[in-house]
Amino acid sequence: MDVAGFSERDRTHRQRLLPGFDQDRVAAGRVLVVGAGGLGCPVVQALAAAGVGFIQLVDPDVVSWSNLQRQVLFSAADVNSPKVAVAADKARGLQPSITVEPIQEFFDATTAFSLLDGVDVVVDCTDSFAAKYVVADACEITATPLVWGTVLRFEGQLSLFHRGAHLRDVFPTLPDVREDCATAGVLGATTAVVGSLMATEVLKFFSGLPTIEGMLVRYDALTGSCSRFGVLRDPARNPAVNLDAHRIPDVRVDVRELEERNSQLKCADSVHLPLSTLTHTQVEELCATYRGCTVGVFCASGFRAAQFVRQWADVARSFDVVLKVL
Numbered sequence: 001m002d003v004a005g006f007s008e009r010d011r012t013h014r015q016r017l018l019p020g021f022d023q024d025r026v027a028a029g030r031v032l033v034v035g036a037g038g039l040g041c042p043v044v045q046a047l048a049a050a051g052v053g054f055i056q057l058v059d060p061d062v063v064s065w066s067n068l069q070r071q072v073l074f075s076a077a078d079v080n081s082p083k084v085a086v087a088a089d090k091a092r093g094l095q096p097s098i099t100v101e102p103i104q105e106f107f108d109a110t111t112a113f114s115l116l117d118g119v120d121v122v123v124d125c126t127d128s129f130a131a132k133y134v135v136a137d138a139c140e141i142t143a144t145p146l147v148w149g150t151v152l153r154f155e156g157q158l159s160l161f162h163r164g165a166h167l168r169d170v171f172p173t174l175p176d177v178r179e180d181c182a183t184a185g186v187l188g189a190t191t192a193v194v195g196s197l198m199a200t201e202v203l204k205f206f207s208g209l210p211t212i213e214g215m216l217v218r219y220d221a222l223t224g225s226c227s228r229f230g231v232l233r234d235p236a237r238n239p240a241v242n243l244d245a246h247r248i249p250d251v252r253v254d255v256r257e258l259e260e261r262n263s264q265l266k267c268a269d270s271v272h273l274p275l276s277t278l279t280h281t282q283v284e285e286l287c288a289t290y291r292g293c294t295v296g297v298f299c300a301s302g303f304r305a306a307q308f309v310r311q312w313a314d315v316a317r318s319f320d321v322v323l324k325v326l
Helices: 023-028 039-050 083-096 110-115 127-142 188-207 258-263 280-289 305-311 313-318
Strands: 030-034 054-058 098-105 123-124 146-152 156-160 215-220 225-230 251-254 294-298 322-325
Touching: 023 083, 023 188, 030 039, 030 110, 039 054, 039 188, 054 083, 083 098, 110 127, 123 188, 123 305, 127 146, 127 156, 146 188, 156 188, 188 215, 225 294, 258 280, 294 305, 305 322, 313 322
Parallel strands: 030 054, 030 123, 054 098, 123 146, 251 294, 294 322
Antiparallel strands: 146 156, 156 215, 215 225
């Protein structure tokens, strides 16, 4: 598309000068970005500016005031607007010729394969490890390249999983972290750095340049340094073959604090039981109400949800309730 007499080729001319960089392949690329938050914003911004031709953007949430510190595509005027709609508009402003499909829904076991259909690479910008396992398993089943990243406080990690090691080879189960961004905080500029590094891997993948596949990269904002570690496939691990382990629960329980829930309501029909004030009686009442059901538990990153599941597993079993981290 020409704008004011300038073509898309003119706009991306500086990249076409790069040795070994195939701008035409970048323009033909189709990307699924899961999550339009702290990582998703710089990823969408960088990919749209770089000339990627198609982005499918999935996120169920709306912009909240507390997002603005790190989600750089949004402004105060965007609060309460769907993240995907705002991000899509900003991407089109950067590259008028781009096709962006904003999808305001969860990436879960029921939607995963339809969302992956027809895309060349997935970028996981979710903020929950439970969600990351759904994305990673779906990508492994469909053999779709996955650019993965995460941030906390002053550091972040990223990798590209495709033909070798995958996320479950690096983190077989939910990492035993003690905090998440909602409780420990995160430097907004750190998400911008890690998101930009993730976008760089997508562009290198499309253009045929070497990527960090087979490596886990750690960025430390306090030292301004990056370190790399090799990752290998675990020969004892069975690859994912279905998403049965991620089936949608009968009811969802939100264990975040009230201020977190008020600033970002992830599931309007969820039961709210803040982990910090939870009592044995409350859990028994929950299990009695949903006897024989599957109860999905969520927080910001998955750590507090995993703590809930571990702590109350015996009580749940006595009511024939299955607890799972979302």
